[in-house]
Amino acid sequence: MYINGKWIEKGIGEVVVKNPATGEVVGTVPKLGKEQIEEAINAADEAFKTWSQLPAIQRSNYLYRVAEIMRERKEDLARIGTLEMGKSLIDMRGEVQAAIDYVQWYAEEGRRVYGETIPSNAANKRVSVLKQPIGVVGAITPWNFPVSMITRKIAPAIAVGCTVVVKPASQSPLSAKLIFEIFEQAEIPAGVVNLIQGDAGLVSQTLLQSPKVKKLSFTGSTEVGKKLIAGSADTVTKLSLELGGHAPYIVFEDANIDLAVDSLVAGKFRCAGQTCVCMNRVYVHESIVEEFSNKLVEKVAQLKVGNGLDPNTSVGPLVDMKGVQKSEEHVQDAVSKGAKVLVGGKRPTAPELANGSFYEPTVLGGVNESMLISYEETFGPVAPIITFKSEEEVVEKANNTPYGLAAYFYTNDISRSHRVSEQLQFGIVGVNDSLPIHAAVPFGGIKESGYGKEGGHHGMKEYLIEKLVSVRIGD
Template sequence: MQTWTATHQRMWIGGQWVDSVTGETVTVINPANGEVVGDVPKAGRKETAQAVDAAHQAFPAWSGLTAAERGAYLKKWAEEIRRNRESLARLLTMEQGKPLSEALEEVDAAADFSEWYGEEAKRVAGEALPGSKRDQRILVIRQPLGVAALITPWNYPATMVTRKMAAALAAGCTVVLKPASQTPLTAAFLMQLLEKTGLPTGVANLVTGNASEIGQALLDDPKVRKISFTGSTEVGKQLIEASARQVKRLSLELGGNAPLIVFSDADVDRAVAAAVGNKFENCGQMCNGINVIYVHEHLLDDFLQKLVERVGQLRVGFGWEPGTEIGPVIDESGIRKIDELVRDAVEKGAEILTGGRRLLEGPLARGTFYAPTVLAGVSFDMRITQEEIFGPVAPVVSFSDEEEIVKRVNDTPYGLAAYFFTKDIRRAFTVAEGLEFGMVAVNGTSLSVPQAPFGGIKESGQGREGGRYGMEEFLNIKYLSINL
């Protein structure tokens, strides 16, 4: 039986650990059993302004350090994360619900992002261009934007912090971090580890609490020159509108509708294994997770048989129990959305091959668990093909015309990630180039690595995270014309 002592974590503002001015808190609930994991301060505009002021005051000295000096702090942060790997992963599992094995992988990835940007900080470069006159010299340099506000989601509460923050700090920006209210404890732990590196006062700040009030304060403050947000498309659109008043720089990673296409020449075993690995990671709660699987009719029966067999063997349970592969959905609203989409599909002719229900038996009844599900006979008039599921449900659509299916999957306002399987090298290139998505994986379903740009097009967002592209999001380009 897992035991857990609820903890209170404070905010980190201007090098001090503080509570909210009102003393109010936000309670963090374990989605697996409904128990209290801990709480954090419920801050608002005043605390946010203090954090922004601290970051603004710290900016000149921080941006004045050499890239190697800034990078050294990030590499130390990575070391601290790895040193506290098990404790951080256990906390992540308790507040977010994912299996401990996945939490450990996420913590490792979080450390990798910090280490990578610690090294990449030294590679920010400019250019010397030919002048238009004999005595003219043209230089192009890159400089940090200033104060950056980072708003992170609940589904990957460790990697999303370091992927954003390490890039911003490496570029020379100072930051204010606002984590999701469902999973702020992981962010607080990460900030404690960052404090251990000796990071100068005010360079990084953490505020928790009222999302709308904190977000509005960040938008209103002219000292905040950049906002990086991961979340829903609806909120992203609101940020775009509100940011126009000050023309703030934005990076947005928003909703998705990721297809997996299995072409007629695909390796079925390989495709099924990769589909399960992606679709059911983090209980299907992944922004670049597969939403719908499109299988050529010649492979459909074989694919479905093997998919149902694998999915039926997935072990659902508490994340801290050995062997658990599927944890809970984050909350009741997530469960309701999943159930609505499945019921709509069934009413319109889809068939449940496995799963298709909330799990209410035994100890799982205390949490928000949904059975891993496979739906066959899915068609394009069903909501489940048009809306982001964000749950452990794999709808399968049969197709025959390969050109038509590419047109179909492109016919969406979203464009984050897409996946397909084929053995034909010509098709690999033509389809990858023809898919209207910011990221495409061929014969695989894994995309997030420190060195590559992660992000979408259309209503899935703007800007990139990861790689040198992620750090460029926090840099201004300045043109210098020097006449001798």
């Protein structure tokens, strides 16, 4: 771990990291106690006094250097991510590039934090609004994007002058460690970025209870997010929450079926279905469901399951056996209620995969709203197909969820593209696009999928406060 510019090799215990493809231990990191967590907060608080006063161009130059080193170590970052959470090297390389893009974007955008001058209501007053960094930021990141989630939180925070204490997921702290080695190589001043690992409840409680921490950014489950909301009340800590999702994927009768199939495979099965924006409910118009299903099954059957380090692997393991068991539970429940397994539907039997947490890419047909998979997030490589008859019906079904992160639909009707986009109750809508996220756009949900944005200039605003300054200039 990394606190105040120094590496911490001992804590109150250790976190063991295993490769989910083989079960082998790939590394350990120290597990910190409350005193060390508070030490990181204090270091960030002290560093804020000088970091926040640096000219924006100087902070920008540090981030440019980070991006440069990340490009040099791109393959190292991809490999360690694959080793600790299983994602295929192809997926991880894409994620690392996205992480670099966030650093590069905020190196540029951090120089463009503009205030306002407002016409006064009196001749002898001048009124302005200053935008200033909020202060020390706590960031808690997930295991499924161990590299890009860190840079998506840290880069905008330090670009505007905040300092940060980061806790990565216990399943993927090695990627975070390598990123912090890069921060150190880029000579970011001591205390500006701090890396901790420890019991999740203790870390979040310590961050929320500290009057020095002004904001907490969290990506994870809705259940934990609600606890953080409650825990933030005593100190009124500002929160950004990216929580669970249950994304609908709608294919209308006039859609380009081949595009819809290819896009679904690309979006649903990357990271073995373990993304908060991946497609959980596939709604296909009844007039094209047979053609769509046949083409989808053909594509999914070609996906190669295996160790993420194998360059031929397209779908790696789930992060642990809990993920496998949940996928099994959802498939078994659906089948017991009348659904049919069109492809997959079980753990692979290849001997070389026996020690890993693998589940075959799966397509289910004949799914309905009584089945668990239609209303619970699977977080696994299972695509359930549900038929519909009308636009009004499918929009109502798509919106019938407490979640509101991402939604997708496919159509060649320009009027429908606008109409349905406006009606879907989600923070992100992809029209004929299953991969709409990149560094320049806002990412975030509504309803129980959380609030606040990451990415784009919108994500930078989350780390700023607005201060009114009214100056009386005469008698």
